[in-house]
Amino acid sequence: MIEPFTIDIPQTDLDDLAARLERTRWPDELPGVGWDYGIPLARVKELVEHWRTAYDWRKHEARLNELPQYSTEIDGQNIHFVHVRSAKPDALPLILTHGWPGAFLEFVEVIKPLSENFHLVIPSIPGFGFSGPTTERGWDVHRVGRAWAVLMERLGYHRYGAHGGDFGSGISRALAIAAPEQVVGVHLTYLPGPPPPGVTFDLDEEDTRRLNRIKVLIANRPAYQALQASRPQTISYALTDSPVGQLAWIAEKYTEWTDPDSTIGIDELLTNVSLYWLTGTAGSSARLTKETAGIAPPLCAAPIGVAVLPHDITLAVRAHVEHLFDVVRWTEFDRGGHFAALEVPDLLAADIAGFFAELQSRASTAAGE
Numbered sequence: 001m002i003e004p005f006t007i008d009i010p011q012t013d014l015d016d017l018a019a020r021l022e023r024t025r026w027p028d029e030l031p032g033v034g035w036d037y038g039i040p041l042a043r044v045k046e047l048v049e050h051w052r053t054a055y056d057w058r059k060h061e062a063r064l065n066e067l068p069q070y071s072t073e074i075d076g077q078n079i080h081f082v083h084v085r086s087a088k089p090d091a092l093p094l095i096l097t098h099g100w101p102g103a104f105l106e107f108v109e110v111i112k113p114l115s116e117n118f119h120l121v122i123p124s125i126p127g128f129g130f131s132g133p134t135t136e137r138g139w140d141v142h143r144v145g146r147a148w149a150v151l152m153e154r155l156g157y158h159r160y161g162a163h164g165g166d167f168g169s170g171i172s173r174a175l176a177i178a179a180p181e182q183v184v185g186v187h188l189t190y191l192p193g194p195p196p197p198g199v200t201f202d203l204d205e206e207d208t209r210r211l212n213r214i215k216v217l218i219a220n221r222p223a224y225q226a227l228q229a230s231r232p233q234t235i236s237y238a239l240t241d242s243p244v245g246q247l248a249w250i251a252e253k254y255t256e257w258t259d260p261d262s263t264i265g266i267d268e269l270l271t272n273v274s275l276y277w278l279t280g281t282a283g284s285s286a287r288l289t290k291e292t293a294g295i296a297p298p299l300c301a302a303p304i305g306v307a308v309l310p311h312d313i314t315l316a317v318r319a320h321v322e323h324l325f326d327v328v329r330w331t332e333f334d335r336g337g338h339f340a341a342l343e344v345p346d347l348l349a350a351d352i353a354g355f356f357a358e359l360q361s362r363a364s365t366a367a368g369e
Contacts, residue, residue, distance in 0.1 A: 005069040021052040039252040080130035081123035093157040094118040099166020101250040109345035133284035140291040145174025165189035176300035187305040189340045191316040201319045228289035236283025257338035259311040305329035305355030311337035329355045
């Protein structure tokens with residue numbers, strides 16, 4: 001059963017948030033260290049002051065409620081999603097999947113341009129936001145991919161595309177594995193991973209630099225990732241009890257993983273942080289990292305499109321990707337970072353549309369032959 005969903009956060013929860021922000025117990029900070037030890041105290045105080053005195057959750061809640069939202073249960077888990085149908089009855093359905101520390105709301109700015117040619121399904125990953133906490137082990141990217149296949153079938157879509165970044169990249173590929181006859185193509189903005197074993201590639205200077213960056217990341221696993229992959233329950237106590245802790249945990253990534261010229265506003269950041277805080281899903285969203293740790297990257301047979309953003313965490317090496325996947329489109333953006341739909345919605349929407357147009361053209365050519 002699919003039921004309409006409306007965001008309606010109790011006022012008592014907003015009052016509690018305000019009271020906690022008022023009572024923040026601030027840590028000390030070494031002088032002159034900048035970002036060397038983590039997100040600076042001055043930056044967090046600036047964000048908290050805006051959150052406490054200027055940010056209006058109800059305004060952003062109303063904006064999100066303009067989107068047609070629904071919920072359903074799949075595999076024992078509540079699934080929240082946005083469903084926007086195109087004015088074109090024969091438009092291709094497209095499922096868009098966020099990652100961590102993102103949410104469904106990061107796709108708001110691409111809905112209008114994409115809905116011109118696609119029926120859009122934008123779910124919240126189990127454990128994130130209004131999909132609520134997961135209640136049992138095993139919700140890794142493959143299980144989420146299988147749930148997405150059920151969701152699309154339940155919506156009456158039997159042939160569709162997928163897009164994702166961060167965890168959404170793995171989930172979209174897992175969906176193509178779970179529903180190979182239904183997924184016509186997968187568009188990705190993040191494709192990390194070591195080089196394919198047993199194969200030697202002749203890489204140019206740029207790709208060598210990218211490969212070295214990937215190797216450094218693998219050898220020096222980021223602290224947040226190590227914690228979420230090993231002790232998500234432990235870190236959840238701090239993040240679930242302190243809104244400032246939750247803010248700092250996410251805001252750091254919005255700085256480190258974005259284009260220095262990014263135009264993501266404070267309100268956009270705080271709406272995302274508020275979503276994690278008000279749904280109490282810091283711990284359950286972190287569990288996805290632990291559940292997926294150690295699982296081999298999903299290798300799907302579906303044709304893929306790759307958009308590389310210059311300020312992403314790592315940049316894909318084309319020779320490696322083409323060895324593993326059927327690459328139809330490869331785009332090197334000149335701006336943007338990890339949160340593509342927030343940072344460069346215009347470029348992302350155009351690239352997604354271009355990829356699926358190429359797939360259609362390729363299919364038409366093959367049919368003509």
